[in-house]
Amino acid sequence: MKLTRKELLVGGAAGAALGAAGIYELVDKLADSPPGHFGEGRDPEQHLLDGMRIEKQEGVEVVVPVRHHQLVTARVVAPPDQLRDARADLAAVLTKLDADYPGTPEGLAITVAWGLPYFQTYVADAAEVHLPFDRRAKKRALIDAIRFPSDPDDTLLEDNDAAFLFRSDNEEHIRTAATEIFDRMKGVLEPTSIRKGFAGQMDGGKGFPKEMATAAGVPGADLIPDGSELFLGFTSTQRNTLGPPRIVNFETLGLVDLGPRSYFHGGTHMHLSHIFEDLEAWYLNQDFRDRVNTAFRPRLPVRPGAQTVPQPPSRASSESDVRRDYHRFGAIGHSSSLQPASRLQQDVRGSDGTLYRKGTAIPQRADFNTLDNPFFWSADPKRDRMGEDPAAGLHFVVFNPTSDDFHRNRLAMDGVLPGGEKLQFAPRAAGQGFNSILRTTHRQNFLVPPRRHRSFPLVELT
Ligand code: HEM
Numbered sequence: 001m002k003l004t005r006k007e008l009l010v011g012g013a014a015g016a017a018l019g020a021a022g023i024y025e026l027v028d029k030l031a032d033s034p035p036g037h038f039g040e041g042r043d044p045e046q047h048l049l050d051g052m053r054i055e056k057q058e059g060v061e062v063v064v065p066v067r068h069h070q071l072v073t074a075r076v077v078a079p080p081d082q083l084r085d086a087r088a089d090l091a092a093v094l095t096k097l098d099a100d101y102p103g104t105p106e107g108l109a110i111t112v113a114w115g116l117p118y119f120q121t122y123v124a125d126a127a128e129v130h131l132p133f134d135r136r137a138k139k140r141a142l143i144d145a146i147r148f149p150s151d152p153d154d155t156l157l158e159d160n161d162a163a164f165l166f167r168s169d170n171e172e173h174i175r176t177a178a179t180e181i182f183d184r185m186k187g188v189l190e191p192t193s194i195r196k197g198f199a200g201q202m203d204g205g206k207g208f209p210k211e212m213a214t215a216a217g218v219p220g221a222d223l224i225p226d227g228s229e230l231f232l233g234f235t236s237t238q239r240n241t242l243g244p245p246r247i248v249n250f251e252t253l254g255l256v257d258l259g260p261r262s263y264f265h266g267g268t269h270m271h272l273s274h275i276f277e278d279l280e281a282w283y284l285n286q287d288f289r290d291r292v293n294t295a296f297r298p299r300l301p302v303r304p305g306a307q308t309v310p311q312p313p314s315r316a317s318s319e320s321d322v323r324r325d326y327h328r329f330g331a332i333g334h335s336s337s338l339q340p341a342s343r344l345q346q347d348v349r350g351s352d353g354t355l356y357r358k359g360t361a362i363p364q365r366a367d368f369n370t371l372d373n374p375f376f377w378s379a380d381p382k383r384d385r386m387g388e389d390p391a392a393g394l395h396f397v398v399f400n401p402t403s404d405d406f407h408r409n410r411l412a413m414d415g416v417l418p419g420g421e422k423l424q425f426a427p428r429a430a431g432q433g434f435n436s437i438l439r440t441t442h443r444q445n446f447l448v449p450p451r452r453h454r455s456f457p458l459v460e461l462t
Pocket of ligand 1: 242295339362396413434
């Protein structure tokens with residue numbers, strides 16, 4: 001059943017697109033009622049969800065991801081002298097939504113993030129004083145995104161003012177909230193893109209990724225293993241590979257100077273990118289052994305057909321492990337190449353007194369698969385190169401303490417070790433981890449304020 005563009009993507013006005021589901025309404029038809037979660041209340045942090053369920057998959061603790069995701073990027077269209085009122089209006093609608101839904105997967109989680117253009121254009125003086133500073137990198141904690149060695153030359157570095165991330169097991173909650181926010185922000189914040197997607201919840205059967213890709217007629221969909229969490233067949237939310245709750249807060253690891261008022265205490269950094277995935281190249285050009293070498297580490301012993309591969313802190317790869325793999329096999333694995341940057345290299349006592357052991361993961365990934373091409377809706381379809389047919393991809397969302405910390409991770413994924421040594425690969429070479437079957441189309445870094453300052457941050461100090 002090949003879907004038409006009309007059935008998949010939505011053109012026309014942003015308003016209509018915000019209220020539309022397109023193919024994604026299929027997710028709820030395919031699945032049983034969402035699993036029960038528990039827990040109430042709202043954290044001061046915007047990027048944390050309450051009641052995330054931990055389950056054992058193939059003997060490994062896995063965080064069960066939220067089913068539906070939507071991300072709306074936007075630009076400010078109101079004149080600066082109207083932003084104080086806008087700040088109160090947006091805060092009011094967000095507070096109302098916090099009351100309407102519990103902060104759990106079955107309720108709704110909204111994360112509001114702000115781009116460098118917003119800080120530079122509307123609150124430059126206050127930003128000069130209060131934007132967090134990365135002590136290790138000796139630069140701002142929020143800097144412009146860059147093209148990485150494996151990125152194609154035409155990867156778009158975006159300049160949105162804001163991004164709204166919506167996560168829920170109930171798609172209706174997301175559509176209602178997104179419509180309420182942008183109705184209230186008419187003439188103030190204008191959507192520039194809408195991005196939608198889902199994650200498999202590993203609850204048996206074929207699993208959303210395979211069923212959605214099959215329903216959309218995506219090439220290679222039939223090759224996706226049944227029940228897998230992601231299109232590429234491996235679980236990517238095991239507990240050991242995701243940073244513990246507050247580790248990415250600006251203040252936790254001591255990486256960041258928060259300035260005179262610690263205005264952004266409880267905030268964090270978010271990177272957003274869109275990545276196309278070539279499923280046929282992944283499954284037809286590589287057998288299971290090759291895929292394990294690429295996703296994890298060359299020659300890592302793994303049970304044939306496994307989807308969840310243990311990555312405990314005690315076995316995190318070091319720079320010399322990655323260098324040795326490179327010289328022995330001419331290849332690096334995705335998660336092993338990242339671990340010298342994504343894991344703590346020594347025990348760290350956090351600002352709240354928590355002891356984080358060596359090998360603990362830092363980044364909190366919130367990425368989700370998509371059939372968007374590359375977006376569900378775009379205000380500038382030509383610039384965003386909106387395509388006709390559904391395409392397998394990932395909206396990659398990750399929280400790190402700073403932009404530079406994310407850049408160190410992403411460079412490590414290309415074989416640029418945190419110490420600066422470059423393991424030589426041609427861009428997207430077969431040995432360079434996943435990159436050979438990925439193509440990044442868009443990128444931007446954002447700052448995620450704490451909940452109390454999530455609406456038009458610093459405007460009140462300007
Ligand atoms: C389509 C693209 C991608 C897919 C399918 C993917 C999939 C995976 C998988 C299967 C793992 C192993 C996780 C586990 O063992 O739980 C992983 C780990 C990870 N990935 Fe990716 N990934 C992708 C892109 C990226 C990108 C662009 C980054 C950016 C830096 C990234 C950062 C990470 C990190 C930090 C880890 C954890 C490493 C660790 O500390 O063990 N991934 N990813």
